[in-house]
Amino acid sequence: MQQAQPLDRIFLALADPGRRGMIEQLARGPATVKELARPANMRLPSAVKHLRVLEEGGIVVSRKAGRTRTYAMRRDAFSPVNDWVSARETALDAAFDRLAQAVADMPEEE
């Protein structure tokens, strides 16, 4: 029983369509919990939980002013995703290049 890694939380946060919808909205500008709950077709308690997942994933930040809490995207929200994916793509391209080279080095048949 070990605590989840950062990438675990980020990808898990992105794996839910409701949360991705919230991200799409927040990418256009900050919003309160209520403003995020309505278009996602959720009750407030569900919205609060989803937003906590997004915040624990390091995707959004929030600040409470009075009785309203406002959420906003982090500028580096997708950095871990981009870094991890880029590294895999680099390795993947190299692997395909090696394969292509091996094919080119094969003696022709007939």
Place this chain on the structure above:
Amino acid sequence: MQQAQPLDRIFLALADPGRRGMIEQLARGPATVKELARPANMRLPSAVKHLRVLEEGGIVVSRKAGRTRTYAMRRDAFSPVNDWVSARETALDAAFDRLAQAVADMPEEE
């Protein structure tokens, strides 16, 4: 009860450290189920399930020859992720630009 969307399956597939480890291995070249199970410290049945998740997410493909099944990465494995993330980053950059512009347009204080 609606079937999961493609992005749901992809992000869910990436949310597990064992599966990400398999991806890192496969990005360096194809491998069989057994070869993937050992470094991931899994039994074969678990490996089979994880690999099915990766395949249903469109991240890997497999082919069975004789009694061994070989897995390989798809070249466009991360295209949906890159597309979705890029779109959000574009919107996010625009939102921050608008904010910066609004700040620049504010009358100076004292």
Place this chain on the structure above:
DNA sequence: CCGATGGTTTCCGTAAATGGAAACTATTGG
């Protein structure tokens, strides 16, 4: 001060993910 509002927490039921044991199938090697 009182009611309405925005948010939060607790509790509950349902659904899904995870992991392994065991049993089964299909192929390979001798």
Place this chain on the structure above:
DNA sequence: CCAATAGTTTCCATTTACGGAAACCATCGG
């Protein structure tokens, strides 16, 4: 044909995710 091997399926137990109802807390408006 027999034994070992690679994979697959089924079953089971544990854990976690998900969504809403209800109750609770803090704050704003009059």
